[in-house]
Amino acid sequence: MLDIEIDGKQAQVPAGSTIMDAAQLVGAYIPHFCYHKKLSIAANCRMCLVQVEKAPKPMPACATPVTSGMKVFTHSELAVTAQKGVMEFLLINHPLDCPICDQGGECQLQDLAVGYGGSASRYQEAKRVVFHKDVGPLVSMQEMSRCIHCTRCVRFGQEIAGVMELGMANRNMHSEIQTFVGRTVDSELSGNMIDLCPVGALTSKPFRYSARSWELSRRKSISPHDSLGSNLTVQVKDNRVMRVLPRENEEINECWISDKDRFSYAGLNSAERLQKPMIRVDGALREVDWNVALDYVAHALKDITKTHGGEAIAALGSAHSTLEELHLLQKLTRGLGSGSVDFRPRRRDFSADGKLAGTPWLGLKLAQIGQLDAALVVGSFLRKDHPLFAQRLRQLARKSGKVSLISVTGDDPLISLHAQLTVSPEELTRALAAVVKAAAQLTNTALPAGLESIEPCATSQLIAQSLLAGEQRAIFLGNVAEQSAQAAQLHALAAELARLTGASFGFIGEAANSVGGYVAKALPTALNAYEMFAQPRQAYVLLGVEPELDCYNPQQAVAALKQAALVVMLTPFKPNAALDYADVLLPTTPFTETSGSFVNCEGRVQSFNGVARPLGDARPGWKVLRVLGNVLAIDGFDYDSSEQVRDEILAPDSLFVDGLDNGINGLSFSLGAVTAGLQRIAEVPIYFADPLVRHSDALQQTRDAAAPTARMCAATLAQTGITDGAQVRVRQGQAEALLTARADESVPPACVRVAAAHASTATLGDMFGAINVERA
Amino acid sequence: MAILGALNPMLTVGLNGDKAWRLDDYVKRDGYSALKKILAGKMPQDQVINEVKKSVLRGRGGAGFPTGLKWSFMPRAFSGDKYLVCNSDEGEPGTFKDRDILLFNPHSVIEGMIIAAYAMGAARGYNYIHGEVWEVYTRFEEALDEALAAGLLGKNILGSGFDFELFAHHGYGAYICGEETALLESIEGKKGQPRFKPPFPASFGLYGKPTTINNTETFAAIPLIMNLGGEAYLESGKANNGGTKLFSVSGHVNRPGNYEIPLGTPFPILLEMAGGMRGGRELKGCIPGGSSSPVVPASIMMDCTMDYDSISKAGSMLGSGAVIVMDETTCMVKALERLSFFYYEESCGQCTPCREGTNWLYRIVHRIENGQGRADDLDLLGSVTTNIMGRTICALGDAASMPVQSFVKHFRDEFAYHIEHKKCLVPPDIQRAGSGFFKATV
Amino acid sequence: MLTTESLKKIDREIAKYPPEQKQSAVMAALAIAQEEQGWLSSEAIEFVANHLGMAPMAAYEVASFYNMYDLKPVGKYKLTVCTNLPCMLSGGVDAGEYLKQKLGIGFNETTPDGRITLKEGECMGACGDAPVMLVNNRRMCSTMLPEQIDKLLAEFE
Numbered sequence A: 001m002l003d004i005e006i007d008g009k010q011a012q013v014p015a016g017s018t019i020m021d022a023a024q025l026v027g028a029y030i031p032h033f034c035y036h037k038k039l040s041i042a043a044n045c046r047m048c049l050v051q052v053e054k055a056p057k058p059m060p061a062c063a064t065p066v067t068s069g070m071k072v073f074t075h076s077e078l079a080v081t082a083q084k085g086v087m088e089f090l091l092i093n094h095p096l097d098c099p100i101c102d103q104g105g106e107c108q109l110q111d112l113a114v115g116y117g118g119s120a121s122r123y124q125e126a127k128r129v130v131f132h133k134d135v136g137p138l139v140s141m142q143e144m145s146r147c148i149h150c151t152r153c154v155r156f157g158q159e160i161a162g163v164m165e166l167g168m169a170n171r172n173m174h175s176e177i178q179t180f181v182g183r184t185v186d187s188e189l190s191g192n193m194i195d196l197c198p199v200g201a202l203t204s205k206p207f208r209y210s211a212r213s214w215e216l217s218r219r220k221s222i223s224p225h226d227s228l229g230s231n232l233t234v235q236v237k238d239n240r241v242m243r244v245l246p247r248e249n250e251e252i253n254e255c256w257i258s259d260k261d262r263f264s265y266a267g268l269n270s271a272e273r274l275q276k277p278m279i280r281v282d283g284a285l286r287e288v289d290w291n292v293a294l295d296y297v298a299h300a301l302k303d304i305t306k307t308h309g310g311e312a313i314a315a316l317g318s319a320h321s322t323l324e325e326l327h328l329l330q331k332l333t334r335g336l337g338s339g340s341v342d343f344r345p346r347r348r349d350f351s352a353d354g355k356l357a358g359t360p361w362l363g364l365k366l367a368q369i370g371q372l373d374a375a376l377v378v379g380s381f382l383r384k385d386h387p388l389f390a391q392r393l394r395q396l397a398r399k400s401g402k403v404s405l406i407s408v409t410g411d412d413p414l415i416s417l418h419a420q421l422t423v424s425p426e427e428l429t430r431a432l433a434a435v436v437k438a439a440a441q442l443t444n445t446a447l448p449a450g451l452e453s454i455e456p457c458a459t460s461q462l463i464a465q466s467l468l469a470g471e472q473r474a475i476f477l478g479n480v481a482e483q484s485a486q487a488a489q490l491h492a493l494a495a496e497l498a499r500l501t502g503a504s505f506g507f508i509g510e511a512a513n514s515v516g517g518y519v520a521k522a523l524p525t526a527l528n529a530y531e532m533f534a535q536p537r538q539a540y541v542l543l544g545v546e547p548e549l550d551c552y553n554p555q556q557a558v559a560a561l562k563q564a565a566l567v568v569m570l571t572p573f574k575p576n577a578a579l580d581y582a583d584v585l586l587p588t589t590p591f592t593e594t595s596g597s598f599v600n601c602e603g604r605v606q607s608f609n610g611v612a613r614p615l616g617d618a619r620p621g622w623k624v625l626r627v628l629g630n631v632l633a634i635d636g637f638d639y640d641s642s643e644q645v646r647d648e649i650l651a652p653d654s655l656f657v658d659g660l661d662n663g664i665n666g667l668s669f670s671l672g673a674v675t676a677g678l679q680r681i682a683e684v685p686i687y688f689a690d691p692l693v694r695h696s697d698a699l700q701q702t703r704d705a706a707a708p709t710a711r712m713c714a715a716t717l718a719q720t721g722i723t724d725g726a727q728v729r730v731r732q733g734q735a736e737a738l739l740t741a742r743a744d745e746s747v748p749p750a751c752v753r754v755a756a757a758h759a760s761t762a763t764l765g766d767m768f769g770a771i772n773v774e775r776a
Numbered sequence B: 001m002a003i004l005g006a007l008n009p010m011l012t013v014g015l016n017g018d019k020a021w022r023l024d025d026y027v028k029r030d031g032y033s034a035l036k037k038i039l040a041g042k043m044p045q046d047q048v049i050n051e052v053k054k055s056v057l058r059g060r061g062g063a064g065f066p067t068g069l070k071w072s073f074m075p076r077a078f079s080g081d082k083y084l085v086c087n088s089d090e091g092e093p094g095t096f097k098d099r100d101i102l103l104f105n106p107h108s109v110i111e112g113m114i115i116a117a118y119a120m121g122a123a124r125g126y127n128y129i130h131g132e133v134w135e136v137y138t139r140f141e142e143a144l145d146e147a148l149a150a151g152l153l154g155k156n157i158l159g160s161g162f163d164f165e166l167f168a169h170h171g172y173g174a175y176i177c178g179e180e181t182a183l184l185e186s187i188e189g190k191k192g193q194p195r196f197k198p199p200f201p202a203s204f205g206l207y208g209k210p211t212t213i214n215n216t217e218t219f220a221a222i223p224l225i226m227n228l229g230g231e232a233y234l235e236s237g238k239a240n241n242g243g244t245k246l247f248s249v250s251g252h253v254n255r256p257g258n259y260e261i262p263l264g265t266p267f268p269i270l271l272e273m274a275g276g277m278r279g280g281r282e283l284k285g286c287i288p289g290g291s292s293s294p295v296v297p298a299s300i301m302m303d304c305t306m307d308y309d310s311i312s313k314a315g316s317m318l319g320s321g322a323v324i325v326m327d328e329t330t331c332m333v334k335a336l337e338r339l340s341f342f343y344y345e346e347s348c349g350q351c352t353p354c355r356e357g358t359n360w361l362y363r364i365v366h367r368i369e370n371g372q373g374r375a376d377d378l379d380l381l382g383s384v385t386t387n388i389m390g391r392t393i394c395a396l397g398d399a400a401s402m403p404v405q406s407f408v409k410h411f412r413d414e415f416a417y418h419i420e421h422k423k424c425l426v427p428p429d430i431q432r433a434g435s436g437f438f439k440a441t442v
Numbered sequence C: 001m002l003t004t005e006s007l008k009k010i011d012r013e014i015a016k017y018p019p020e021q022k023q024s025a026v027m028a029a030l031a032i033a034q035e036e037q038g039w040l041s042s043e044a045i046e047f048v049a050n051h052l053g054m055a056p057m058a059a060y061e062v063a064s065f066y067n068m069y070d071l072k073p074v075g076k077y078k079l080t081v082c083t084n085l086p087c088m089l090s091g092g093v094d095a096g097e098y099l100k101q102k103l104g105i106g107f108n109e110t111t112p113d114g115r116i117t118l119k120e121g122e123c124m125g126a127c128g129d130a131p132v133m134l135v136n137n138r139r140m141c142s143t144m145l146p147e148q149i150d151k152l153l154a155e156f157e
Ligand SMILES: Cc1cc2nc3c(=O)[nH]c(=O)nc-3n(C[C@H](O)[C@H](O)[C@H](O)COP(=O)(O)O)c2cc1C
Pocket: B058, B059, B060, B061, B062, B063, B064, B065, B067, B087, B088, B089, B090, B091, B092, B175, B176, B177, B178, B179, B180, B181, B213, B214, B215, B216, B218, B394, B395, B396, B399
């Protein structure tokens, strides 16, 4: 610790701190633009110049390390003169178009100019003009003349997003922020640059000119998308969500959010929102009143239980639903006499059910990732599945943590990896088993039965070594591992590897409430999410799922739904494709129009309130389920608030849920055969992962939302006699899809990468499994 | 041969063979003898550094920082890679000495660098060569090949067990890369944008490793110092200003070129060596240390001796030793306009005061030169320069400001005349005659 | 994209730097690409970036920062005249004017026949030989008085 003095205040600061750090400790404000606590120090704006005793010239606070006994004056005449001088330079070429600028009211330059700017400009020359650029549907670079060259956006790309899409071209006063020859900005974290830009140079394209910042009310919320539970500030005007911004939470999302979290709100205002209940009458869906719809559903469900028994009914929720909704869904289903309820539509293998020691979770706190010495991620499209989780691992790798990946495609995670194994989905268990065996060999531990035939390769040894060195290590199972037909085997292997290495292990979790679904016990005692379609039922209740896009085998799901006597959908959107199987549509509200809770991957309970009134006649899912319970005269459905529902599940004021435990018992290893023939690899593209993102027109214009293709490596293409760019017929079971073939060396041999969750592939079958491809 | 003359030459002594740059020629001139002595006698690293300290060799790149002291900053105990970098970027207007050293005596630089690498424990070095001088780059690469073939570079130099690899890196047109940290960024394959210091290169240099950077001429002096001994070298110059130095004389003289003189030699002698004033005209002003150093009016200049201390007393800097001579045909506003354009053009663009300020300065001087000056422009120039100086990441901001301040200070009347009369004090035909360009045809 | 000969030259440059510092060869690689193709198209810049494993934008930053790269096509002969102060004092600016008149073009322009591009340069480190000019980044021409300029232009076919 060093003793220093800032503006006469004594302070003790850790060695290695800068004057800026120290000032923040004592609460002294030093004006700045280029400095950002999460980015490297550029010291280029020079706004933070302060006086340091004995220094002949003013020093930039952001870059000057403190020394013992240093005396700093942040507002002395020398400091203020220097700061004013810099401000004058910043303003001479700035358009000063605050009245028409989107940043107006939240602009650091505007704020500081009031304090430090002169009244009249001494600069009488023509100002610099910088041409606008089109960099895609999310970030606007329409007014680059406003740029003050702080390079925050460039550093963000290089350091946080892991990809340098923006750079500062040219030199001198012609320096200009741009992309490489007019390319678009495609990072899944790009929207953060808008927040980082201290002026109105980078703005939000969907938000531009739609409101002034001071007209917006700011409300807290939680992202309903991935399993982090990013904290949001949702800004609302006239009951309409106008903008979503990160709410800083160092433990979860730090100061970032993904573009999915930021721009999905466009879906809230989509014309596809379902605003009135609908019932199929004479083959067509008709709008009806709520009481008519609820009566209809209650009668139909009762009829079916009477004639076919409760087990003729199945209910499927989504891991994007709230804790309260999932709780009421399972309670309702059980009340109707059925144990067929689930919230994991993209799963295939449920053999771990009943063998779990507790609620599966991440295995550690998100904030602990930064302290890991090594991490292994198994089966994940990391960047696209979990943008900010990937970001934490990226930072870990940047400061010398060893991050390894075992995955089913060679997609670049933009992380400098320690080791990477890319194998076909069927080989995933073997690849992980090889690491287990390598770890057993390295630690001279007896090998568990079933793994004898495995030969660890050099890479698996490298991974095992990394997991054995250092203090804290972790193994993470991603979405693919959970969706795999051998999910339970992967789970058990990870558990074994963790035991051998002393690493923690856990699941990253597919969605906002992947842990919450377990906590709400939205779990089958009869048929699970796969079986309920494999063994068709008489009635289905669907909560927030669009089965043709959200199920492991949409072909089978849709067939089962079509033959059912009753399909009830609780949904915020009109489901186009579903129109021929749904009998009743009940408009429920998205996360912004309801209260509820999500339990994130680390088991953290985050409750939130609605930020806007429900659109049209839509109602929060928990209320709809409550009324249904009442109409059906099922006991225990008298709730006044969602908090009451929550309190039935959790101890009051729980910050974290109890019972988190990834243990798995009584499963023996059997690695399964590797079949001949082509295998499908189905990722869930980032902007198709849930109904809300699918309805965000802004996100649907990005490159990540491009229609799926059939991607194969050159060897597979040659083997199937298909050329890059050819039209191909992709077949699973009885149905097919027409796609364009693409050469892609990141796909392992004998595999075809065909994305799920898209209308063009909704006819297909299993996400991972046999697939045929032929020339169309 | 472009080294046109010398007084008591050391750096350029014996440079008269027609292939003086060859290894055999250099060896004939006692080349590599210093290195051999050091390696054969396993001279302690400290002793090498001490000898350089004793010589009071001051960096020839511009700042005049004592070389021995700089070398002693390199961390001794550091176990990883350390780097040695030679700065031959030579972009300071008026300076063209490093070019001639590398063209005619490249092995002196190589030998100096090997000795330096030995003294500081660096295993790898780069010579960053100015973009526009392609033949210098190829010449230096040839010299490297010769040295490598002779076992003077690479692994186990002369059987001593000491390894040093040296490569040439070719610049591509950016003055700022002469600034040492911009130069490092440039070697790393980036834009040449200077780094904020601290940390200094000795702790965080090339690829983040401890690095020492010296100018070409600085390295070229090292073998001499080791052969002569530090004290003898110091004595050949003047107290606190060790040795001889190359001066690049340009502008209105009869024989522009490089001249080697002992530090402390009176300016009139240098002027005379350069053939005196062109056309016998009167000296008006002189920029004694490259374009970034303040201009000195004739009367003061004629009383200076050419060394760091004397020039500094005259209110300027010896800098890189580039002497730009201007006679009475020179329009000082136009001269400053061209310099201001240079700094505006060459600003790397990262820090606000330099990026915006150099542009502003140029625009003001430009409008004065073009008859659109305003009454308060000279004060404005002064105020803009104070807002730049000392507030930038690197010294380019100061380098751009000092000419403006000094030109306005010493030739204020001429600037005022321009503003008031919207034309130049020096008639256009006289200005035109000054350059001598049309002499042949007119 | 580039000839094997150019690629060989680039490999020689890469070898100068530590193996994990391939990016250090970007300046040389861009220069080699420009020498082969006459100028640096964005395709060439991207090729170099991929070859060295760096972001295309990072390579573009470099290409647009250093003066001697040409991001637009230039004539067969690119003539860069130094007009900086030391050269100006000995005719650098006059030489520029002389060339503009003779060629009928301004700085940063190319003669209609596409042969000669004229550029204004900064100090080339050769002020003692003023006026100086550089042909195609490589050949330095000294003391370029009218007679020598005429001779040089006559050489350009
Ligand atoms: C804008 C600027 C340009 C510079 N240009 C050069 C140069 O061309 N050559 C050089 O040796 N030093 C140049 N320097 C000085 C270097 O930063 C550094 O001080 C020098 O290379 C150290 O070598 P020395 O100690 O041997 O002089 C420049 C400095 C600045 C600020």
